Amino acid sequence: MNKKLPIGIFDSGIGGLTVVKRLNQLLPGEKIVYFGDTARVPYGTKSADIIKQYAMQITNFLIRFDPKIIVIACHSVSSLGTQFLESRFSGRTFIDVIEPSVLDALRFTRNKRIGVIGTPATISSGMYPSIVRKIDSEVQVYQKPCPLLVPLAEEGWFDTDVTRAIISHYIDELLDKQIDTLILGCTHYPLLEKAIRKVVGSSVSLIDASGATGTKVKQILETKGLLNTKHSKKPVPVLYFSDLPEYRGQIMSRFWNRKDLIIKKVRLGEDPDV
Amino acid sequence: MNKKLPIGIFDSGIGGLTVVKRLNQLLPGEKIVYFGDTARVPYGTKSADIIKQYAMQITNFLIRFDPKIIVIACHSVSSLGTQFLESRFSGRTFIDVIEPSVLDALRFTRNKRIGVIGTPATISSGMYPSIVRKIDSEVQVYQKPCPLLVPLAEEGWFDTDVTRAIISHYIDELLDKQIDTLILGCTHYPLLEKAIRKVVGSSVSLIDASGATGTKVKQILETKGLLNTKHSKKPVPVLYFSDLPEYRGQIMSRFWNRKDLIIKKVRLGEDPDV
Structure with a gap:
């Protein structure tokens, strides 16, 4: 596989730009193609069902660019659609945001009590507790859906x-459980980190998926010999959106106050059932 | 046209049920087919552009039921897509929620200062001030988008x-303008009426589109001789949704805690551009 191929990345909207920003800082030589389903x-x-269907359409779009890796920046898709995408697009490498956050949280927790906040879809999938349990069955996970965040x-x-x-x-009941680590299980939540910090106090570690995911992408590309280290040229991320309202x-x-990003609009289709 | 044909009605999601509920109370003999694009x-x-495209797909679905009238319960579609739908589906009668609310507000205002709250799409369309101005150019309209409501x-x-x-x-700046009437320009807002009342005090009239829209539908059906007055049979509203998450x-x-509603799922298609 060619090192010069881009990294594909997608999210339901603009939240995934927190991950793009991080990837771009960490891997400035890599081309990035982003899709946000605005x-x-x-x-x-x-x-x-709907989340899987949308994720499949987006992946069909991204593979036009033949990405060397596809990052699922959306926690809801990561929770509900990663296995589905891997089976539908076998041969493609997908990185989700769940496992990197879990590994980070397990490194940080001292009392083995981890909190997770996320969207209703992410939380009700049960994916976080399931992955934690597989790695360390002694760890307690306390979850809370936070739709207003x-x-x-x-x-x-x-x-x-x-x-x-x-x-x-939302969080008081997790603090009552004496969590010492809190996973921010949604790409939007890092924007609220200052407020979350004030609520949880200084003794709780906050885990932001973008950092851990960026590191994992770098590791996988290194392992596969696909890291593009030609840092002399720094490609500007190309961002596709399905809608571009003012x-x-x-x-x-x-999310990212940078003026030189390349922004494009593209319409995703569905099979016309009606 | 046959009196027994249903009333079609749609909204972006479940908010339009406030209008369905009102129509069902006012016209218990009418069949109602609702579509919510959940x-x-x-x-x-x-x-x-996206709002018009979605509205067209929904209308294509509803006309399968040959409705005698189509109610656009969504304020965003009412603001941006009514003329578009009327030109695309000529011969069909559409009722939007904007004009009925405006007429109600003009009846209630004493000082000719009207406030409007709505979604960013509804407010930025400028449709409310434009319709008010056509009817009474002396009336001042003060608007505020309220995305968190x-x-x-x-x-x-x-x-x-x-x-x-x-x-x-959101509303304090409208109160500073001494409005005496406030249009709740979104089907969700009637659910917050108690809180809105506490903020605005007792001297401001609140205009809820569902009442005025229901009355207008009744008038138009009467005028056209299409009112189904056989109240002996009370059809249960049929509600279609494009997604049905728990x-x-x-x-x-x-929105409507009624157990006997008929709920169905249907998938709307798009032309596959990608």
């Missing part, structure tokens, strides 16, 4: 009184 | 401290 965002409140992050209410009140409402453009700058 | 909800943060309503945070704080954040089912009961 025409159908959010995924986290939808069914497993995505809209709060998208609207830029990063660290207001209201934001902290909503975070407390409104979402404003929100995007909250 | 696979792609919400619309209010998406572009005009839909998720708050969907999550059942109807009247909490946080809800009132967010509503104040999560959304729980939310639905917040």
Whole structure:
């Protein structure tokens, strides 16, 4: 396989840009092709069937660029669709955001009590506790779906009184369980990190998937001899979106305020059943 | 046209059930076929192009039932797509939720200062001020997009401290303009009416589109001689959704806690561009 092939990455919307940003910092020589499904965002409140169907359409789009690896930046797709994508696109390498976060959390926890916050789809999949249990059955996992945090992050209410009140409402019951590590199980949540930190205090470790996922992508490319180390040329990430309302453009700058990104619109199709 | 034909009605998700409920109370003899696009909800943060495309697909689905009238229960589609649908489906009668709300507001206002709250798509369309101006150019309209209110309503945070704080954040600037009438320009907002009332005080009239729209549907059917007055049989509304996650089912009961509704899932197709 050619080292010069791009890294493909996708998310339900713009949240995955936290992972793109991290990958771009960590691997500045790599071409990155991103797809954000802004025409159908959010995924986290939808069914497993619909999420899988959308993920398959997006992967069909990304493989046009023949990516050497595909990063599933969406926690809802990572939870519900990774195995499905691997079986549908055998031969392709997928990296999800769940396992890297779990490994990081297991490294950080001292009392073996880990909290996970995420969308309703991610939490109800049970994927986090299942993966933790496989690696270390002594670890207790406490989960909480936090549906209001995505809209709060998208609207830029990063660290207001209201934001902290909503975070407390969700997280207090996890703190009552004496967790010492909290996985931020959604690409939007790093934007709220300051507010989350104030609510949980200084003794709880916060695990942001983008760091761990970036490191895993680098490791896998190294192992396969596919790392593009020609850092002299720094390709600009190419970002495809299924919808580009002005409104979402404003929100995007909250995720990554960089002017030279290449932004394109593309429409994904479905089989016409109706 | 046959009186026995159903009333078609659609929304981006489950919010339009506030209108279905009202229509069913007002016209218990009418068959109602509803479509909620839960696979792609919400619309209010998406572009005009995408919203029109989705509205066209839904209308193509509804006309299979040959409805005698089609109610656009979604304010975002009403604002951006009514004329488009009327030109694409000439001969069909569409009722949107904008004009009925405006007429109600003009009846209620005494100082000719009207506030409008809605999704970013609805507000940025400028449709409310434009329709008000056509009818009475002396009336001042003050608008405010309120993107966090839909998720708050969907999550059942109807009247909490946080809800009132967010509503104040949005509405205080409208109150500073001394509005005496406020249009709730989104099908979700009636669920927050109690909290909105506490923020605006007792002197501001709240205009809920479902009432005015129901009345307009009744008038038009009467005028056309299409009212189905055989009240002996009370058909149960049939509700189609493009996705049926358990999560959304729980939310639905917040809109209409009625056990005998007929609920079906249907997938809408798109032309496969990709």
